[in-house]
Amino acid sequence: MMFQEIAFKAELDRHNDPESEEEARILCDEHPATRQRNIDELRNMIYERGECCPPRTDDAFLLRFLRARRSVPARAHRLLVRYCNFREQNPQLWRDQDWFRFSRLGNVFEGVLFDRPDVGRLIICRLGLWDPDQLPAEDLISACLLLLEVGIMQPKLQILGGTALVDCKGITMHHIRHITPSIVLQAINVMGFAFPLHQRGVHVINCSRVFETLFHFFKRLAPADDLWKRVYFHGYNCNSLQRYIHPDCLPKRYGGVRDEVSLELWLTKIKQYKNKEFDTDMRTLGYSVD
Template structure:
């Protein structure tokens, strides 16, 4: 039976017992947590490599969790995060949430409102449904950015990370030609090197002969660890099911969830009503006045 679908972020700082056990295994220790947060905050002020828009405990903890409480690595992640923001201001400046929600209705990027057995949400990107004549690729990046920002607010996701499914069904040469090395570098930065939301795995499904060309563009930006997290399944959904139980997948991927897709627009009402979410997005520079 499919799990109940609730389109809500879980922002509770209280961790379920199973998730807490994972957090402890990753190095989270209440006895030294405050000390490590303070060490990271001091590094930010001492080195001065970037200007963080927030340095409160809650904000810094998600970067420490992303790097298993290694202060130096968490600092490097923060530095990458702000370097990406400064180098790609066009993806942040004058971005209105209401515009992104209208893009979300096209269902190119969707997120499951439930979690799989390890507590991870699944982001699905269906590039074959994208019309580059009506939507610049930067809009897809903007939409992906805000999804990752929202996901990184959830303590459970900070610990478990997320899963990506790249569905290349229907991908054409006209679409593939926009996946340049520059865009590939930005996508990898978004999901690997510059986001506090860890990527646990990326699954490629329904790829055509074009994939061999596309992967050559991406490979230079994939480190050895990320290559180990990349799985290519083609049309073999049984292969995908070896990694993700069908009970957590939409029907289009041989799953048991009743819906084929989960439009981001279904998240809108709960996000509108959550003052904490609105505040966090505002601190990042997003225009939420019309959301």
């Protein structure tokens, strides 16, 4: 429990750890000597091209986009344009959202507060626990977006990135009928196409062939992107999953050793430890802040 409390407090840490410099070099091709030059180049692109109007243009905000695109300003700019366009086209996902209300999703979203370079932050979506009669599918997207917006405030997670695990246990045709093409497109954008996330992989477990077939159908609706190369289906085989995600990072239900943290508990702890800086950042992004 002591480790978990330390991990919760660290969720709001904005400190750039000198020890992460080597990881930033390996994972993000980031070097101290060229970091500021890249940030300035990206900022100049924003002003000169006028293709987007980001909520912020300070160094810390722009750096997360560079880290998500191997420190290449042109690639980071394309990502930033997609990010801004996605926000403009889907204001209902974030504008004036009371972020704490997503605690009612309970265990639909979980995480493991154990981050390491080969996996980053593991976020789990247990779709079968979602009740579409009580919560619209867009709430899932909004909650996932919130998880990522808060997580990406941490320099450590900007560098390490994240891995998604989608658990299809308990999914019925009733669930699938609510997962429309527009919801799928929103999910794809949030998972990396239009978000500054260094996506390490998307792993799908406890899924039938029917779900795999639907995935390939929805794949045609989305723009081509490297994200598709990092989607892996494991059927009902935890051993297959463990070939990609070490058991040290997995919850016990998947043959790992970790305790999972529900979205409800995570939000409760964020609310407990948040500060004025956090409130300012959330307000800048358009979220409601109490």
